[in-house]
Amino acid sequence: MKSLPADYFSVFGISPQLALDLPELQRQFYVLSKQHHPDRFARASTEQQRYALDFTSLLNDAWRVFRDPVARAEYLLKLKGYDTPDGRSNDGRASSVPTELLEEVFELNMALEEARDGDSNAKHQVAEALKHFTALRESLDRERDQIFAAYDSSKQEFHLDALRSLLHRRRYIDNLVRDAQQALS
Amino acid sequence: MAYSDKVLDHYNHPRNVGSMDKSDSAVGTGMVGAPECGDVMKLQIKVNPLTGIIDDAKFKTFGCGSAIASSSLATEWLKGKTVDEALTIKNTDIVNELALPPVKIHCSVLAEDAIKAAISDYKIKQGADVAALAQAH
Numbered sequence: 001m002k003s004l005p006a007d008y009f010s011v012f013g014i015s016p017q018l019a020l021d022l023p024e025l026q027r028q029f030y031v032l033s034k035q036h037h038p039d040r041f042a043r044a045s046t047e048q049q050r051y052a053l054d055f056t057s058l059l060n061d062a063w064r065v066f067r068d069p070v071a072r073a074e075y076l077l078k079l080k081g082y083d084t085p086d087g088r089s090n091d092g093r094a095s096s097v098p099t100e101l102l103e104e105v106f107e108l109n110m111a112l113e114e115a116r117d118g119d120s121n122a123k124h125q126v127a128e129a130l131k132h133f134t135a136l137r138e139s140l141d142r143e144r145d146q147i148f149a150a151y152d153s154s155k156q157e158f159h160l161d162a163l164r165s166l167l168h169r170r171r172y173i174d175n176l177v178r179d180a181q182q183a184l185s
Numbered sequence: 186m187a188y189s190d191k192v193l194d195h196y197n198h199p200r201n202v203g204s205m206d207k208s209d210s211a212v213g214t215g216m217v218g219a220p221e222c223g224d225v226m227k228l229q230i231k232v233n234p235l236t237g238i239i240d241d242a243k244f245k246t247f248g249c250g251s252a253i254a255s256s257s258l259a260t261e262w263l264k265g266k267t268v269d270e271a272l273t274i275k276n277t278d279i280v281n282e283l284a285l286p287p288v289k290i291h292c293s294v295l296a297e298d299a300i301k302a303a304i305s306d307y308k309i310k311q312g313a314d315v316a317a318l319a320q321a322h
Contacts, residue, residue, distance in 0.1 A: 102216045105225045109247040168220040175223035 004054055007079060008062035011055075016076055018148035018163075020066055029063045069144065070170065073163055080157075082164055097169060108133070108176055115183050123184065130180040137173045140166060188250055189284040195254035200261050203243040205229045210314055213307025215299040219291060224248030226256050228299035230263055230271070232307055239263050239271060244299075251289040255279050255296035268304055 005011045012028055014020075036059065041052040065071045108129045114122030144166055151159035188196070204227070207214045211232050218225040224247065231241040242260035246253045258279055263271050279285070279293035 097218050097220055099216055102218045102225055105218060105223075106216065106227055106245075106247070109225060110245075113247075172218070172220040172223060175220075179223070 002051055004051070004058060008058075008065055008075060009079075011059055011062045012066075016079060017152045018073060018076060019145070019152050020072065022067060025063075025066060029059065032059055069141075069148075070167065073144070073148070073167060077160060077164055077167075080160055082160060097172060101169060101172065104129075104132075105172060105176060108180065112179055112183050126180050126183050130177065130184065133173050133177050133180065137170065137177065140170050140173070144170075188254075191258075191283050192250055192254040192285070195257040195283070196250040199244075199253055199257040201241075201243050201257065201264075202245060204245060205231055205241070205243055210310050211307075213303040213305070213310065215302030215304075215306060217295055217298045217302055219248075219252075219295055222248065224252045224292070224295060226252060226295055226299045228256055228259065228296070228303050230268075230303045230307060232268060237267050239266055239268065248295075249289075249292065251283070251285055251292040252295060254283055255285070255292045256299060258282060259296045259300055263300065268307065271300060271304060274300055 007016070009016045012025065012032070033056065036052050036055045038049065038052045038056060041049045044052075065075050108126070111122045111125040111129060115126045144163070147159050147163045147166065150156075151163070205212045205214075207229065209231070211234055213230045213232065215228045216225070217228075226244065226246040226248065228244045229242065230239045232238070233240045242263040244256040244260050246256045259274065262274055262278075274297065276290070276293035276297040279296055280290055283293070285293055
């Protein structure tokens, strides 16, 4: 029996990379979906039917992960042995986040707590912080795209270290933005 | 997931919540966080300069019940210890005391990291003080 592609990149017949041409990938996705659609194998052997089904589900997973740059980056990191889905290194230590960011996070949490207690001043503070963190997230995303390009052209591991640390900071900010939006709604 | 009675006790009646003046040279501040759950923990110690004993400890944690309980317990343990004794507190001690389940062990690691960060901040300040003193003379 034909064996399934070993990873999401092989599903699309590309080498592991971070920057992807999404419109082109989407076209590929449609082509492959059509090619391997289980309906086309209704009268094929059980083995072929099985393969079509498995391939299609792998293809759907791959497309879902690839179209989100953060999920895609996490996937590639995992593939390269950076297996830290919970953000911890192997010795169980929390990955380091810059102290200045922690202090900002702490201040925002204080403001959120006060805003929940009905302090209108704090609400204003949360709104300001939300603006700040949204802008911070945008700048991280620009930085991320630069790392994507740098890694793809050089394939040097240290870019992945930088990427991993960036994703940790981003996740923090993501949670905060969500909390702040909830507090203001 | 069920929390142990001890976790619930610390969560419902956290000890030593608050903050101290972080510019005070006798105060060491540790700020640590876990991005994956958005936890952030601030732990402070105030050291008696004559005895080297931690007179007071305060914390403020934004996070889950286990993170709050771990830091609350840590401040209780810190009081009355010397700085060097405080460094021997291990996250596993916190795990055992609070009966934390495996998925919450990272909360105890965070508390241990916070203790170490606070002590390191205090030591740096003391070193800086000595340097400033030497400079003045």
